[in-house]
Amino acid sequence: MTDVQQESLRDIPFTTADGGTATLSDYGDGVVMVVNVASKCGLTPQYEQLEQLQKTYGDRGFTVIGFPCNQFMGQEPGTMEEILDYCATTWGVSFPIAEKVKVNGSHAAPLYKALKRAPDAEGKRGPVLWNFEKFVLTPDGVVHRFRPTTKPDDPAIIRVIEDALTPRS
Template sequence: MSDSPAAETSVRSIPFIDATGAEKTLDDLGADVVLVVNVASKCGLTPQYEQLEQLQRQYGDRGFSVVGFPCNQFLGQEPGSLEKILEFCSTTYGVTFPINEKIKVNGRNAAELYKALRQTPDSSGKAGRVEWNFEKFLVLRDGSVQRFRPAQKPDSPEIVDAIEAALTR
């Protein structure tokens, strides 16, 4: 895997485009620990926004941030413009964490950040494609990544424990 970009570059330094159109990296966010999530407004898992915002409020002042990437690759469940997505997140769930440009998470045209994140195996050892909306990647200070599948709620003990452990290192 040494010829893989992710092997040579920390996921924290891979550029993406934020909601204002500016190029950013996870390091630019100023957070030591980041939970990267592909989000959608019209999905059965959309209520996870509430738990993601709770995590942001609970741990944000300790060097943690949730980062959302809208994605329309799963049954067209994020069809709106970025402006509509931002409005939905703000008015429906009071989201304060960054929501970035709409991206693809799978396939040849996937965002570079997600190409790197997909190499991370989940707790059962399975890496590869993002399964659905609300797949979560916990990116630590050192660039290491832990992966949590969509059905695992953001406030599950496994995710909360991983965040707390990362913040106390």
């Protein structure tokens, strides 16, 4: 976890699935989980856990935003229409899905260029390792990075979300 200039991260524009422009600030000042997703990956069942997090914590200021990415063995080859249909019909996804992006390399999306400065639990920064790498941004300006094999419902992720959210009223 690290403070990676939360304010500037929340203001970096990205393209939404419908071709519009948004920033993380558009989703409020609560907790945001940014995750690169893919439809044809062994980790794709994480969509179910991501959706459950959205349902469990959404009313308390939590939002998952999925960023489809085809950089890892071509595991997200579809068009945006195909991706959105797959997410909705297969996994019941209700959280926002952004336009397909690159997360690594010189053409990486600006948001991902900034997020990759955050270290994981072992202190390692740098490239996204695979599909379903998770970045949890908290209102206090901290970015928590969880590698792809860490499931969305892992106790470490739940702890970060619950500690940063406003209590239920």
